[in-house]
Amino acid sequence: MYDILIIGGGVIGCFIARELAKYQAKIILLEKNNDVCSETSNANSAIIHSGYDPLPNTLKARLNVLSNPLFDQVCKDLDVSFIRNGSLTIALNEEEVETLYELKERAKVNGVEVEILDKEEVLKREPNLSDKVLKALYAPTCAIINPFELTIGLMENAMDNGVELALNSKVVAIAYKDNYFTVTCENNKTYQTKTIINAAGVYADEVAALINDTSFKIKARKGSYFVLDHFDNNFVKHTLFRVPTSKGKGVVITPTTHYNYLIGPSSDFIDAKDDTSTEKEVLDAVKERANSIIEKIPYNQVIRTFSGLRAVSNTDDFIIDYSIVNKQFINVAGIQSPGLAASCGIANMVRDLVLKLHPYEMNPKFNPKRRKMIKLSRMSLEERNNLIKENPTFGRIVCRCEKVSEGEIIDCIRRNAGANSVKGVKKRVRPGFGKCQGTFCQPHVVKILARELNIKEHEVVYDNLGSYLIKYQTKLGEKSED
Numbered sequence: 001m002y003d004i005l006i007i008g009g010g011v012i013g014c015f016i017a018r019e020l021a022k023y024q025a026k027i028i029l030l031e032k033n034n035d036v037c038s039e040t041s042n043a044n045s046a047i048i049h050s051g052y053d054p055l056p057n058t059l060k061a062r063l064n065v066l067s068n069p070l071f072d073q074v075c076k077d078l079d080v081s082f083i084r085n086g087s088l089t090i091a092l093n094e095e096e097v098e099t100l101y102e103l104k105e106r107a108k109v110n111g112v113e114v115e116i117l118d119k120e121e122v123l124k125r126e127p128n129l130s131d132k133v134l135k136a137l138y139a140p141t142c143a144i145i146n147p148f149e150l151t152i153g154l155m156e157n158a159m160d161n162g163v164e165l166a167l168n169s170k171v172v173a174i175a176y177k178d179n180y181f182t183v184t185c186e187n188n189k190t191y192q193t194k195t196i197i198n199a200a201g202v203y204a205d206e207v208a209a210l211i212n213d214t215s216f217k218i219k220a221r222k223g224s225y226f227v228l229d230h231f232d233n234n235f236v237k238h239t240l241f242r243v244p245t246s247k248g249k250g251v252v253i254t255p256t257t258h259y260n261y262l263i264g265p266s267s268d269f270i271d272a273k274d275d276t277s278t279e280k281e282v283l284d285a286v287k288e289r290a291n292s293i294i295e296k297i298p299y300n301q302v303i304r305t306f307s308g309l310r311a312v313s314n315t316d317d318f319i320i321d322y323s324i325v326n327k328q329f330i331n332v333a334g335i336q337s338p339g340l341a342a343s344c345g346i347a348n349m350v351r352d353l354v355l356k357l358h359p360y361e362m363n364p365k366f367n368p369k370r371r372k373m374i375k376l377s378r379m380s381l382e383e384r385n386n387l388i389k390e391n392p393t394f395g396r397i398v399c400r401c402e403k404v405s406e407g408e409i410i411d412c413i414r415r416n417a418g419a420n421s422v423k424g425v426k427k428r429v430r431p432g433f434g435k436c437q438g439t440f441c442q443p444h445v446v447k448i449l450a451r452e453l454n455i456k457e458h459e460v461v462y463d464n465l466g467s468y469l470i471k472y473q474t475k476l477g478e479k480s481e482d
Helices: 011-020 059-078 094-110 119-125 147-160 201-209 280-291 343-357 381-390 406-414 422-429 442-453
Strands: 002-007 027-030 087-091 115-118 135-139 143-145 164-166 171-177 180-185 190-198 218-228 239-242 252-255 261-264 268-270 302-313 319-322 329-333 397-399
Touching (some): 011 027, 011 147, 027 190, 059 143, 059 147, 059 343, 087 094, 094 115, 094 135, 119 135, 143 147, 147 164, 147 422, 190 201, 190 343, 201 218, 201 329, 218 280, 319 343, 397 406, 397 442, 406 422, 406 442
Parallel strands (some): 002 027, 027 164, 087 239, 190 329
Antiparallel strands (some): 087 135, 115 135, 180 190, 218 261, 218 302, 252 261, 319 329
16 A cells, blocks of 8 residues: 555656655655656756746746746756756847837746846847847746756655656556555556555546546647757857747747757647657748747757657646545646746645645655766766776767766666666667767667666667567577568
8 A cells, every 4th residue: 555656757746756755655656658757858848947937826937936946956966967047038029029028027026037138238148149139038047957867866866765666557547445546557557545646747637537537638739849969069058039929938949958959849739649750841830930049050960850748738727736526636737838947846836735635754764865877978087097997887988979888878777767778778878869869879778778687689678668679689690581
């Protein structure tokens, strides 16, 4: 019997798991995929917004503004890449300038520090911007983060503090009897729990419906992006927005914490909640919008495109509350932008809801820090030499684009919430993120995974179960019948 069962291993579910690990409760998190950070948290703009944009008196505004200053300590504790680079919201015509002043007033209501800059100052800060820029709204507290590192670090730290994780555990039925839930998964495993937290992203309404809670609906909004190589660290320094519209914050041009650049997203409602395909027409529209911000974007530096989904509720605000059907079932739904930026506050709010139901005692053994990731790229030459003498695997470079060693890959596999797939390794230590997109390193990653997981190379998956990279292994020198 568990005290708390969390459904969903995105950044929200993992943040909640870590927050509740501070208390003496038996907790498990169920994730339907083969890894945490596999859906919305895996494909987004990676921005910690300042909080000026959400409408005042909404959960989006309150929790974004509350969360923003908390990330410095969270990222320090979890060894997560985080940079406060500030944002510029660009106005290219007089109508957009008027909107900037409206946003400035909204920022004042929300309690967010902003400043309107004139053209000369904007171009001084970002010389590659279009000369058509008139003014910009500067928000110094905006930041960029690595969402993979954050989500995985949260889950690892939660597990270090006693939380359990069950992967490949899609919830298909929930029954309530005798003051506890029985949760049944597609793999026929069942779990008993006193409280359920529904953090299932775009599927949160479907999970809620399993207890006959149909009080909200979730639609999936798809956003497509370009990823540019780290060709010039000074191409863009701030996160650049166009003036927002009813569809969202519009196309963004932003550096990442590893000095790539993201351009996107598009914004289109779709029916299929698993559709993360990219389409030329959509990407062309993203290009056109981005070109209004920077006229000479080097698209020859694009190394990848991708799409992610955002969970949009019919309330157009976050839904964080007890279910109308059963107070022991807590919905955490509709967490679209600024969901990542509000995730600290969301976890705190859910914690308070749980403690009102069950006032658990604090866990005196809780450790907020996870063991630092071993990253050769941030070590001095002397530190690298000493590490390689101690463990020669750190001297074997597997990914030449991102300069990732075999030792770093082994370390990310052996941790709690460790990698069990090629993409899992990629999310944790970056082999495959570079210009060659895994052409060189992927076969080596497969070999390391097979050895560490004690399986055959043809049993290694790229991502989810069944996504095999090798059809089967043949005997040396023999041809297959196929």
